[in-house]
Amino acid sequence: MVKMKDSGIEWIGEIPETWEKVKFNAIYSNRNTKVSDREYAPLSVTKKGIVPQLATAAKTNDNDNRKLVKSGDFVINSRSDRRGSCGISSLDGSVSLINTVLEPKNSQMEPLYFDFLFHTIQFADEFYKWGHGIVDDLWTTNWNDMKNITLILPTRSEQQQIANFLDRKTTEIDELIDKINTEIDTLKQYQSSVITQAVTKGLDLNVPMKDSGIEWIGEIPETWEKVKFNAIYSNRNTKVSDREYAPLSVTKKGIVPQLATAAKTNDNDNRKLVKSGDFVINSRSDRRGSCGISSLDGSVSLINTVLEPKNIQMEPLYFDFLFHTIQFADEFYKWGHGIVDDLWTTNWNDMKNITLILPTRSEQQQIAELTEYKNSLIFEYVTGKKQVKEAN
Structure with a gap:
């Protein structure tokens, strides 16, 4: 030791x-x-x-x-x-x-x-x-x-040991991620991607299933629940200034610090508060797929809907995957309204009655493990908290 x-x-x-x-x-x-x-x-x-x-x-x-x-x-x-x-x-x-x-x-x-x-x-x-x-x-x-x-x-010998170990282990993980990504790319031509399969059907294909009664979901594991959006999220509509809360961008890859390319306005005091863990989605159809669970506190423009989770037992990454599926995007915009396509919006009053699915917390957590494992593995070994000899 x-x-x-x-x-x-x-x-x-x-x-x-x-x-x-x-x-x-x-x-x-x-x-x-x-x-x-x-x-x-x-x-x-x-x-x-x-x-x-x-x-x-x-x-x-x-x-x-x-x-x-x-x-x-x-x-x-x-x-x-x-x-x-x-x-x-x-x-x-x-x-x-x-x-x-x-x-x-x-x-x-x-x-x-x-x-x-x-x-x-x-x-x-x-x-x-x-x-x-x-x-x-x-x-x-x-x-x-x-x-x-x-x-x-x-020491140089320890540096070498750690480097060799991490090179081998991260290569294995990257190969697995590449394999999954290749499968996802291949399956894009089908109605359901690998991610959609996981978040709507679970990881165990042998469990008893039931009809969810939700058109965009189909069958789900027998033990999973159905919930309305407003049963697990509440609307956060707090107005703030971007001088108090750093501006964020709502992108297809999630919620990030405001992009240099983002359109800026002079309305700095008329923004919505975002807290870490909130789900933020752009309500306009021409920003389809721009959403995510925020890992940051900050502020966003008023065109976005900001939702606060009611249950701290919800696994953020599971819902991040669910809300990024094509099927959810289709359902979300189906509940909207407007005169023309690029001004079609879906606000909280529209979306609060959308029916979602709710797996157990442990099933939600399983989806997040692979990426988190890779990031933590590298830090633990390069800082010496784990030694190579213990892992062999």
């Missing part, structure tokens, strides 16, 4: 007793060499790491004003609206000036270990905490900000 100690680092917590703490500038130095992309191929800094420049990347005419990247460098986008875009580069090349490029000082550092560490949600939170700016989407963290962030430093 490895003896642990308090690291004294808020975002890390306990670490093995033999591990060291180091400042960022003790193991990395700022590489600020200006180059041309004619000499050094342009690279893109993405959430999946450093890759040859994507065809979709925004191009500029300032080809001679870029930063040099060498294989082994850590590169991170300094802006908060590119959160999580970073990685240890396996390529020589060049990146735009918005990125920070760091050269490792110690040849004994294991690149893959640090790649895992820097891709944790906890590091992203810490990185942006050290930043500065006027508004969220212009918030930046540069080298002068980040150089004093405290990191952890296992």
